[in-house]
Amino acid sequence: MAKSPTLRRRRLSRRLRELREGKGYTSSYVTTEAKQRGKGKWSRGKLTRIENNEWVRPAVADVEALLDIYEVTDPEERQAYITLTKQARQSGWWVGYSDVLGQGAYVGLELEAASIRTYEALVIPGLLQTEGYARAITRSHGVTDESEVERYVEARMARKQIITPGATGPQVWAIIDEAALRKIPADVREEQVRYLIDVQRRDLRVQVLPDSAGLHAATTGSFSILDFQDDPPVVYREDIMAQLFYEDPVEITHAETVYRHVQASALSIEDSRAALEALINPS
Incomplete structure (x- = not known):
């Protein structure tokens, strides 16, 4: 069966939220930490959109930044997240019908x-x-x-x-x-x-x-x-x-x-x- 980037985005959002909650961090803390570390442009709204699966093409750099903050250091675990991110960035067959199917x-x-x-x-x-x-x-x-x-x-x-x-x-x-x-x-x-x-x-x-x-x-x-x-x-x-x-x-x-x-x-x-x-x- 073909893989669904839609399902991968949903899974990635859920797992990133679980990582934050597992550390006991608030969205405000994570956003502030990302800014201080110079990990790209961050806002509390951005993190909320990520965790609510309100993104279309997840950025590998953003996921890596969150993994750093959540202290995910195991190479295999980090690679699993990066692979999932890349899969979530792919386009499904329905993109060719976006004029009638939307997203x-x-x-x-x-x-x-x-x-x-x-x-x-x-x-x-x-x-x-x-x-x-x-x-x-x-x-x-x-x-x-x-x-x-x-x-x-x-x-x-x-x-x-x-x-x-x-x-x-x-x-x-x-x-x-x-x-x-x-x-x-x-x-x-x-x-x-x-x-x-x-x-x-x-x-x-x-x-x-x-x-x-x-x-x-x-x-x-x-x-x-x-x-x-x-x-x-x-x-x-x-x-x-x-x-x-x-x-x-x-x-x-x-x-x-x-x-x-x-x-x-x-x-x-x-x-x-x-x-x-x-x-x-x-x-």
Whole structure:
């Protein structure tokens, strides 16, 4: 599997914060110390951005300066941090689609997730969209230039490489609200629903949350939980203004509890398949 610079930046930020907290240093102390040592331009805001993963291309010199302050002297440990920094500076495949994906923050995490659990209230999950559906939903967002529409579709299809059979991608468990299924345009409905049926396998499952479930634990909206092999999980949500990432353990626990409740309200795998079949083959 390709390495994700997005995940590497997140890991680097977390480890640098842990080093500072382990020494008992405040951000103000570290910033003052860096300035006094002449280790480049530093401000308290800069250190906060580093620790909050609000950087795009981490500077090796900045990381070395922090390692000096935190007294990381073991050559192998220092080299591990420098290697991680260099990996975090690389560009992911999505950079070529920055015109439609922006910085690709979510895509970068998705690339190296061990598992993805998602609940979608109104649309088909991105990883499970067909070209026809992706094209229709892009146009519904107000994109009228056909070349731009195709860019969006191309980027969406590139994302799906991680669920190609045989790829070492994540396990995916998707819960799709019946409302999202009803909103599939008629001209792409059969293709999209058939894909949801046929794409399933041991490590990729789809459940339908029926209208009959009534009010449920996730009525506040769609969300995804991404788990990683060597990193803490992330909860992801988005709205019309921003992509939102939650990493606090309390937030993760809450999201996992909500997901379990939604999963319990959804149809079983077998009944979900039957419900999908009924959409395209009504009796």
